[in-house]
Amino acid sequence: MNDVTKILTRRRRVFADNALLFYDDPVYFTHAEGVWMYDANDTPYLDAYNNTASVGHCNVEVVDAITRQASRLNSHTRYLYDAVFDYAEELLMEFPDDLSKITFTCTGSEANELAMRIAKESTGGDGFIVVGNAYHGCSNATADISPYDSDGIVTAPNVRALQPPNSYLLSNAEIERNFTDGLRQCIQDLEDNGHKFAAFIIDTTLEANGIFSVPTTYLSKSQEIIREAGGLFIADEVQGGFGRMGDTMWSFERHDVTPDLITVGKPMANGLPMGAVIGTANVINQFFRKHRYFNTFGGNAVCAAAGLATLRVIQRERLLDNSRSVGKYLFDKCSKLMEKHEVIGHVRGAGLFVGIEFVEDRDSKKPAPVIATTVMNNLRHHNVLTGLAGQFDNVLKIRPPLIFDKANADQFSDILNLVLSLDLKPIVPRT
Numbered sequence: 253m254n255d256v257t258k259i260l261t262r263r264r265r266v267f268a269d270n271a272l273l274f275y276d277d278p279v280y281f282t283h284a285e286g287v288w289m290y291d292a293n294d295t296p297y298l299d300a301y302n303n304t305a306s307v308g309h310c311n312v313e314v315v316d317a318i319t320r321q322a323s324r325l326n327s328h329t330r331y332l333y334d335a336v337f338d339y340a341e342e343l344l345m346e347f348p349d350d351l352s353k354i355t356f357t358c359t360g361s362e363a364n365e366l367a368m369r370i371a372k373e374s375t376g377g378d379g380f381i382v383v384g385n386a387y388h389g390c391s392n393a394t395a396d397i398s399p400y401d402s403d404g405i406v407t408a409p410n411v412r413a414l415q416p417p418n419s420y421l422l423s424n425a426e427i428e429r430n431f432t433d434g435l436r437q438c439i440q441d442l443e444d445n446g447h448k449f450a451a452f453i454i455d456t457t458l459e460a461n462g463i464f465s466v467p468t469t470y471l472s473k474s475q476e477i478i479r480e481a482g483g484l485f486i487a488d489e490v491q492g493g494f495g496r497m498g499d500t501m502w503s504f505e506r507h508d509v510t511p512d513l514i515t516v517g518k519p520m521a522n523g524l525p526m527g528a529v530i531g532t533a534n535v536i537n538q539f540f541r542k543h544r545y546f547n548t549f550g551g552n553a554v555c556a557a558a559g560l561a562t563l564r565v566i567q568r569e570r571l572l573d574n575s576r577s578v579g580k581y582l583f584d585k586c587s588k589l590m591e592k593h594e595v596i597g598h599v600r601g602a603g604l605f606v607g608i609e610f611v612e613d614r615d616s617k618k619p620a621p622v623i624a625t626t627v628m629n630n631l632r633h634h635n636v637l638t639g640l641a642g643q644f645d646n647v648l649k650i651r652p653p654l655i656f657d658k659a660n661a662d663q664f665s666d667i668l669n670l671v672l673s674l675d676l677k678p679i680v681p682r683t
């Protein structure tokens with residue numbers, strides 16, 4: 253029995269039968285560094301997927317910050333200590349001035365659920381609008397606003413979903429018209445059914461929809477509609493924040509909008525569990541005057557130290573610039589592959605967040621999820637880690653650590669070209 257078989261046996265013994273696991277032939281990792289993850293045989297895998305280790309796996313500066321803080325103090329925010337305020341002050345400087353208050357959580361799901369509670373208190377409503385097939389978390393409340401988890405179907409009576417701004421199938425003008433008209437209709441439908449409009453929430457990377465980074469014009473008009481209707485605008489930056497999209501620190505900034513609330517998570521502490529809600533003083537203070545919200549581990553000193561170290565690495569190493577320049581280089585390399593491989597229907601993205609949509613043929617644009625899954629699994633067998641996105645899981649998701657360089661991009665595109673040149677038959681899953 254090899255190492256992978258042993259660990260799979262242990263996993264099946266203690267985890268749910270269908271607990272999510274990547275790849276038809278899973279990988280057993282033992283350590284990681286930078287953009288590389290290593291299996292039990294010390295074989296390196298190029299990580300083109302994990303945004304949680306945003307400044308690289310086991311970044312020395314972040315590890316040192318964690319170690320120092322863990323050896324001195326780790327407690328919750330009902331006590332006073334420097335670490336959480338050092339981080340809060342520096343992080344808030346990265347946002348527009350009006351967004352001056354922050355509350356820490358442990359995850360993006362917790363942050364989004366808290367943002368929903370704040371929106372309900374601020375507006376007196378309980379109606380929410382999301383983008384179709386969106387994903388905003390795994391709690392009970394955030395599952396209601398995550399049609400991705402229910403085959404794209406919204407089941408909660410107080411939630412409505414908009415047609416996704418699919419730039420592969422729709423023109424910019426169609427996207428703007430459909431989005432703004434749909435938003436008005438959703439607000440009215442909520443009101444007609446007894447649900448006062450509370451908030452619109454969006455991940456502006458549209459990751460769950462297949463990573464649609466353009467156009468960036470439809471949200472400014474939408475913001476006006478939201479505010480006129482008395483609702484809040486919530487930007488879910490769990491995927492797109494901290495320089496991921498290259499142009500700006502936060503993906504909402506690419507759309508020239510200023511949300512009332514912003515949620516962050518995944519990459520902020522380079523792998524440690526941390527999230528937050530950032531908002532205006534009026535909205536945040538109104539909620540806390542009426543509710544005794546507290547999160548035991550949200551903002552704990554060790555995670556705050558990791559968050560601050562991560563932020564300073566992003567700033568000092570100019571990783572926003574790296575995301576923009578290397579991301580453009582990676583995008584161009586992937587786009588060039590369309591000349592050789594007809595199964596690629598569309599390449600899109602911004603910064604170090606690229607999606608490659610696979611289709612049965614370019615004329616019909618019919619999604620090809622089997623091909624996409626086979627490509628992902630074949631890349632794994634060539635020691636490259638990726639994932640899938642989109643309503644049909646036919647979009648290869650490329651979302652590496654922000655330290656990804658042009659040599660890494662060359663290696664990725666060369667191996668992807670090789671994989672696409674192979675017979676794209678599905679791989680038989682490991683049993």
